[in-house]
Amino acid sequence: MLNITVDGKKIKAREGEMIIAALLNAGIRINRFTSKYKEPRGFFCGIGQCTDCIMTVSGIPNVRTCVTPVEEGMVVETQYGRGEWG
Amino acid sequence: MKRCDVIVIGSGPAGLSCSIEATGSRAEVILIDENGRPGGQLFKQVHKFFGSKQHKAGVRGFDIGLQLLEQVNKLGVNTLLNTVAYGIFEEKTVGIIKNEKIEMIQGKKILLATGAIENPIVFPGWTLPGVMGAGAAQTMINIHRVLPGKRFVILGSGNVGLIISYQLLQAGASVIAVVEAAPKIGGYQVHASKIRRAGVPVYTSCTIKEVKGGKEVEEVVIVKLDNSWRPIKSTERSLTADCVCIAGGLHPSIELAQMAGCTLGFSPELGGYLPTHNENMETTIQGIYVAGDTAGIEEASTAMEEGRLAGTDMAQKLGYLSQEKALGKKEEIRESLLALRSGPFACLSHRAKINILQAMKANRGE
Numbered sequence: 372m373l374n375i376t377v378d379g380k381k382i383k384a385r386e387g388e389m390i391i392a393a394l395l396n397a398g399i400r401i402n403r404f405t406s407k408y409k410e411p412r413g414f415f416c417g418i419g420q421c422t423d424c425i426m427t428v429s430g431i432p433n434v435r436t437c438v439t440p441v442e443e444g445m446v447v448e449t450q451y452g453r454g455e456w457g
Numbered sequence: 458m459k460r461c462d463v464i465v466i467g468s469g470p471a472g473l474s475c476s477i478e479a480t481g482s483r484a485e486v487i488l489i490d491e492n493g494r495p496g497g498q499l500f501k502q503v504h505k506f507f508g509s510k511q512h513k514a515g516v517r518g519f520d521i522g523l524q525l526l527e528q529v530n531k532l533g534v535n536t537l538l539n540t541v542a543y544g545i546f547e548e549k550t551v552g553i554i555k556n557e558k559i560e561m562i563q564g565k566k567i568l569l570a571t572g573a574i575e576n577p578i579v580f581p582g583w584t585l586p587g588v589m590g591a592g593a594a595q596t597m598i599n600i601h602r603v604l605p606g607k608r609f610v611i612l613g614s615g616n617v618g619l620i621i622s623y624q625l626l627q628a629g630a631s632v633i634a635v636v637e638a639a640p641k642i643g644g645y646q647v648h649a650s651k652i653r654r655a656g657v658p659v660y661t662s663c664t665i666k667e668v669k670g671g672k673e674v675e676e677v678v679i680v681k682l683d684n685s686w687r688p689i690k691s692t693e694r695s696l697t698a699d700c701v702c703i704a705g706g707l708h709p710s711i712e713l714a715q716m717a718g719c720t721l722g723f724s725p726e727l728g729g730y731l732p733t734h735n736e737n738m739e740t741t742i743q744g745i746y747v748a749g750d751t752a753g754i755e756e757a758s759t760a761m762e763e764g765r766l767a768g769t770d771m772a773q774k775l776g777y778l779s780q781e782k783a784l785g786k787k788e789e790i791r792e793s794l795l796a797l798r799s800g801p802f803a804c805l806s807h808r809a810k811i812n813i814l815q816a817m818k819a820n821r822g823e
Contacts, residue, residue: 392601414593417597
């Protein structure tokens with residue numbers, strides 16, 4: 372097991388799994404809020420095609436959490452609109 | 458710039474089969490996939506395949522995936538994983554991104570086996586977290602081993618909707634309803650019976666009117682439909698659920714084919730727009746081939762045969778396979794495809810594929 376941080380909260384993740392799996396396991400289903408109407412979005416396709424599950428990961432916005440594996444110490448943040456480079 | 462005989466984009470059943478066929482004839486192949494693991498969607502298919510023994514009936518999808526990977530490894534196919542093919546340019550050059558770096562590779566032949574994308578069905582609330590493609594739910598439970606929710610409503614009773622309902626039950630979720638707009642269940646009886654025996658209700662002539670929830674799915678409102686598929690007033694019913702799976706079919710992933718300038722045709726039976734191709738899976742651009750769901754939504758079994766067909770034709774045209782040998786092989790593969798497309802559902806694909814071949818002939822001015 373390894374540790375990642377989601378919006379400041381520490382959660383456990385299995386080595387090799389995708390970020391989305393660790394999030395769902397922790398009961399987190401909202402990945403981002405849209406730019407214009409600030410609507411919540413969660414994953415839709417789960418295989419990297421639709422980009423609905425993008426979040427800001429270790430300072431990089433628009434990372435597809437369904438096809439990006441977890442890494443020890445990763446900092447995952449809910450993305451607002453287009454996100455910001457950290 | 459790296460050069461090779463054949464570039465295969467996508468390592469699902471079609472891409473793997475083409476790579477095996479072409480490499481087996483000594484063509485130099487580069488196989489590209491954006492994922493960290495080859496196999497495409499085979500590894501989430503935990504159910505047994507149908508058809509004849511020749512088509513691996515009774516074997517589970519992931520076992521078929523393992524068999525293909527074993528062959529690929531044995532043959533030593535040059536496989537680039539975590540590599541995105543972002544574009545196709547002049548003279549069969551493919552732009553790839555690997556380790557955040559751009560590279561160009563050039564092939565004499567290219568196979569586009571990029572698969573398909575799930576169709577959304579839109580209703581108020583369809584963008585709420587908790588609404589997902591049925592295949593997405595399948596990826597979560599069978600690949601990532603995590604449940605995206607507890608109480609599921611499935612929209613669509615085709616084989617995908619039925620199989621995923623059953624697999625969700627196996628994974629420990631509650632499936633509270635399968636909702637189907639048509640007056641009868643779309644998929645095979647054997648799958649429908651399994652979920653009916655497990656006590657899951659299937660509501661036919663019914664659809665989702667609305668999904669409600671503050672920030673996530675909390676409630677699903679279903680409504681009855683009349684003979685013209687219009688909602689019937691005051692027949693709404695509210696279900697408490699936290700997940701909705703949309704099993705509304707798939708459409709071919711054709712972006713690279715469009716970029717390459719391949720002529721497209723529209724085929725409702727095969728999922729929408731797809732590259733027009735000939736009996737060897739070659740598109741209207743010479744040397745660019747398609748196979749699997751990119752060439753029309755069908756099954757993994759047909760995808761493998763189409764991949765083999767493309768690989769055989771490439772090997773022949775590149776001079777690695779005698780005409781006689783190639784023709785014999787292609788004949789055998791086409792017979793196999795015909796057998797696969799002879800069932801009550803699959804015969805529709807067969808007819809649609811004949812239309813595509815005719816469109817190809819018209820395109821060539823024959």
